[in-house]
Amino acid sequence: MKTLDLDSWSDFAAAIEEVRAEYGAREIASRDGRTISLRNDILFRGHADSTWRLETTLERTTSESYSIQHYLQRADSVVNEIESLTGVDWKLPPYPEIVNAIETVQDSMRTHVPGYEYLVYLRHHGFPSPLLDWTRSPYVAAFFALEDRLDAERACVFAFIETPEGGKSRREGDASIHALGSYITTHIRHYTQKANYTIATRWDSDRKKHFFISHHDASPPIVGTQNVIVKITFPRRDRIQALKQLDDYNLNQYTLYQSEDALIRSLGMRAFELDV
Incomplete structure (x- = not known):
C-alpha cells in the first residue's frame, strides 16, 4: 500500500491530483493504430483515524x-x-434458488453476489455487511474523515483503483477486491454521497466457495497492476479549516x-464550530 503523509490539509488537493495523474487513465492501441486514453474509476474512503484498517461492519461484528452463500x-x-415493517417487496428468490444462482455462475475466477440492492439497503441501515462503502468524490471522503471530533493525530483518505491497466488476473486461491458498481435503486443518500461498494473474497478450492476476507489480504497480482490502494494522511489539527472549505463546497x-x-x-x- 502506497502512503502519502501530508504536512497539512492545504496539500490534499495536490495529493489527489497526484493519484489521478498516476492511476486515473490508461492507454490502449486501437485497430487503426491510434492510441486511445480510457478513464479508470478511482474510489475514495475517509477514516477519522489514520491507524484504522479497512474493515467491513461484518468484520467488526x-x-x-x-462464504457468500452463508452470508446470504x-x-x-x-x-x-423487513418487508412486513416497510411494505417493500425485495422480490428475493427462495434461498435454494439463490444458492443455485451462485454455484452456477461463480468459479475460482468469478465472484457472484445476488441481491446487491438488498444488501446495500441492509448496509445503509446497520445490518453487518461484507460491503465496504466508498465514494467517487475525494472531498466527500474527506468530510466523513473529519465530521466528528476525535482524539487522533491524523485522519486519512484511502484511494482504491481496481484495474489501473484495464484487466485482472489471479491464481486459484488468491484473494481479490471487487467493485460492485453504483447503478442501483436505493436510498437517496447513495447518490448524494456518490457511493460505491467493494467486497474482498478468497476462493476455497476444497469447498468450492468464495469466502469474504479483509481488504488488506488481497493478493499481489500475477501480471500487471491491480487492486491498488493509496493512503493519504493529513493532520487532524486542520479539521476546522478543512470543514469550512468543504462547507463552501456545500x-x-x-x-x-x-x-x-x-x-x-x-x-x-x-x-x-465553523462560525466561531
Missing part, C-alpha cells in the same frame, strides 16, 4: 469466516420481517445524509 442465508432470513451532514437530523447537526456544526 464477528470473527467467523462467511443470514440476509435472506430477515427479509420477511458538503455537510445535511447535503450528504438528507435527513432532518442531519440538517440540525449541520446547523449545530456551523453555529458552534
Whole structure:
C-alpha cells in the first residue's frame, strides 16, 4: 500500500491530483493504430483515524469466516420481517434458488453476489455487511474523515483503483477486491454521497466457495497492476479549516445524509464550530 503523509490539509488537493495523474487513465492501441486514453474509476474512503484498517461492519461484528452463500442465508432470513415493517417487496428468490444462482455462475475466477440492492439497503441501515462503502468524490471522503471530533493525530483518505491497466488476473486461491458498481435503486443518500461498494473474497478450492476476507489480504497480482490502494494522511489539527472549505463546497451532514437530523447537526456544526 502506497502512503502519502501530508504536512497539512492545504496539500490534499495536490495529493489527489497526484493519484489521478498516476492511476486515473490508461492507454490502449486501437485497430487503426491510434492510441486511445480510457478513464479508470478511482474510489475514495475517509477514516477519522489514520491507524484504522479497512474493515467491513461484518468484520467488526464477528470473527467467523462467511462464504457468500452463508452470508446470504443470514440476509435472506430477515427479509420477511423487513418487508412486513416497510411494505417493500425485495422480490428475493427462495434461498435454494439463490444458492443455485451462485454455484452456477461463480468459479475460482468469478465472484457472484445476488441481491446487491438488498444488501446495500441492509448496509445503509446497520445490518453487518461484507460491503465496504466508498465514494467517487475525494472531498466527500474527506468530510466523513473529519465530521466528528476525535482524539487522533491524523485522519486519512484511502484511494482504491481496481484495474489501473484495464484487466485482472489471479491464481486459484488468491484473494481479490471487487467493485460492485453504483447503478442501483436505493436510498437517496447513495447518490448524494456518490457511493460505491467493494467486497474482498478468497476462493476455497476444497469447498468450492468464495469466502469474504479483509481488504488488506488481497493478493499481489500475477501480471500487471491491480487492486491498488493509496493512503493519504493529513493532520487532524486542520479539521476546522478543512470543514469550512468543504462547507463552501456545500458538503455537510445535511447535503450528504438528507435527513432532518442531519440538517440540525449541520446547523449545530456551523453555529458552534465553523462560525466561531
